Amino acid sequence: MGRPIRTRRQATLASLAAELGVSRTTVSNAYNRPDQLSPELRRRVLETARRLGYPGPDPVARSLRTRRAGAVGLLLTENLSYAFRDPAAVGVLEGLALACEDAGVGLHLVPASPGREDVAAVHRAGVDGFVVYSVPDDDPHLAAVLERPVPTVIIDQPSIEGIDRVGPDDAAAVGKIAEHLVGLGHRQVGVICMRLARERNDDFVSPTRQSGAHFHVQRTRLEALAVAFSAAGVDWAGVPVVERFDHTVDDGASAARQLLDAYPQITAVICTSDILALGAMAEAERRGLRVPQDLTVTGFDGIAEAERIGLTTVHQPVLEKGKMAGRLLLSSGERSAPKVITLPTELRVGRTSAPPRTVEEPWFGG
């Protein structure tokens, strides 16, 4: 990427000063401290700048001198398509962007190149702080961020000593879903979850993989489900969990297919995201299963489309999540003690959950 077709050397503060016969300070002041020089002179400076095609003080040089980049970095999963295709993630992004806009600072998306463990991009980012979102615990980029001498806020990540953090009360949220389903009478359930680690596994999940998951949110949700269902007398070891590396509606559908093919007796499919739940619904329809009469489907996040179709889900304030993270970051320095913010969640019962179908009840009741 080169400069545009501009043969003569770019004008600088110095050359402009020379042209005008004043000092660099004066030109600098014309831009940054209008009250430090006469309006007449200032007009002359700006006028000459325009004539010479001087675009104003170089942002990078200014940043170096002032020690402020005017931007916060965002470290996202290397899987960008996930981040942009999940409305929940986009909501976080929006909230963060809004907070940045309020403060007049830019939002710098750090390219976390997939595959090669190229951490250089983190080092190369000229930012005043970082927000880390949806990154596996063991991601080297995260480690690189923590090495940088700038404030950092993490979202939906396990706590790190001395680092600000914001996240929903995931465990409680999942508990509400479990409680709801157990209350309806479901005992034979299946789970569809997002990827648990950086290595792909589009299949059933072993207990080891469950507990060793490197994506904090997913791990927490699974653990909370285990606790809640165990408490209700359901043997968690017998509950099938299907994982999908990519996070699309189609993946949700294929996961549901895999799940229901192997465990047709299931009466409820619990998805750890709304997107996956949409897929599960599509698969149910394909099989001629009526939701919720024949099959209950639940999601997680509370995205707009879920609300539109009446999906039973847990809503979390994603916009707030991003906003709080931004505010926290931009106000750090005023505080010393690291802060942890937990956001509330809310069960939203829709039209996709109902008591289990009674076809098989004779086995138990009759």
Add this chain to the structure above:
Amino acid sequence: MGRPIRTRRQATLASLAAELGVSRTTVSNAYNRPDQLSPELRRRVLETARRLGYPGPDPVARSLRTRRAGAVGLLLTENLSYAFRDPAAVGVLEGLALACEDAGVGLHLVPASPGREDVAAVHRAGVDGFVVYSVPDDDPHLAAVLERPVPTVIIDQPSIEGIDRVGPDDAAAVGKIAEHLVGLGHRQVGVICMRLARERNDDFVSPTRQSGAHFHVQRTRLEALAVAFSAAGVDWAGVPVVERFDHTVDDGASAARQLLDAYPQITAVICTSDILALGAMAEAERRGLRVPQDLTVTGFDGIAEAERIGLTTVHQPVLEKGKMAGRLLLSSGERSAPKVITLPTELRVGRTSAPPRTVEEPWFGG
């Protein structure tokens, strides 16, 4: 936003060199040109760096010297919520982010503060180029971008002399929709469009406002509709157009309400975005109108949700749009002539369009 709690002065390349008793050059080389010094010395440098808590060369200083910021700026409408809530816009964002990631450069969202015409953020952004998307023609931020001596690519904007551009063949795309509706027999149509200018107008649109719209895409689409329907013998001046400043499903619904309240004879509602169309569908349902038997609804963009519910719409490759823009920008400098890329669109007939209801035909036919 301050530095973390670190009392002693941050280590620098120089202090590290002093500590080691070598020159700055050598330390710099340890990071950037491993082949320029013995492995042993390099190890010692890195080791000492770790011990001193030196986080590696300062990105801003590096950028100043190398004259590469390693980031491209994205200028978006000041209305961030629009950008993040419209899956079509998010698609563009995703494409752009992917292109940036491929090239290993960051994506810097420029805070275009709403209200105050604060162009400073554009000047303050340390970037190697700009992408401008979905900004009104007369936006001062756009003007500020063009003043910066860096390559720029515009998306969905009217052509600017010497500037790269990428956009869909909007006129042709809209033509396909119009043709489809005319072919089905619709003559009494209404239009719902997004905002046409920076000033809010949640109401019917006058012809003047239509032709004077500052949002290029919306203007083009309306013009193309006018041409197509006029060609089919429909008096465009008699076609009601409702505008909404915000771009949400609810706004689409309220626009449909306003439209149908005033013009109940309408048989088809043409929306200039899928999001608005979703709202129109909701309003139709609320009124007890069956789609498509009683009312035809069409959208524009081809977002995933539209496909899921079978909305008749025009699909445009939004991901490609962002990707192409990024590639164009990142490869500029290799070329001299500005490039213009036009992307193909495709009519996708779904389950929301059908011939007009025949109830009122007696007036005409019988």
Add this chain to the structure above:
DNA sequence: ACGCTAATGGAAACCGTTGTCAGATTCACC
């Protein structure tokens, strides 16, 4: 032992600003 080449490290210039501080100029006012 000698000269040649390659490997290695260093000196100094430069990137384009901002900020401090002291000196210069102007000006009102006594």
Add this chain to the structure above:
DNA sequence: GGTGAATCTGACAACGGTTTCCATTAGCGT
């Protein structure tokens, strides 16, 4: 005309690196 205050201006030192030569040394063949 002198004086102090108010207003501008300019010199100079950072800011934290990278890069282009150079100088030195080591390795090696003869």
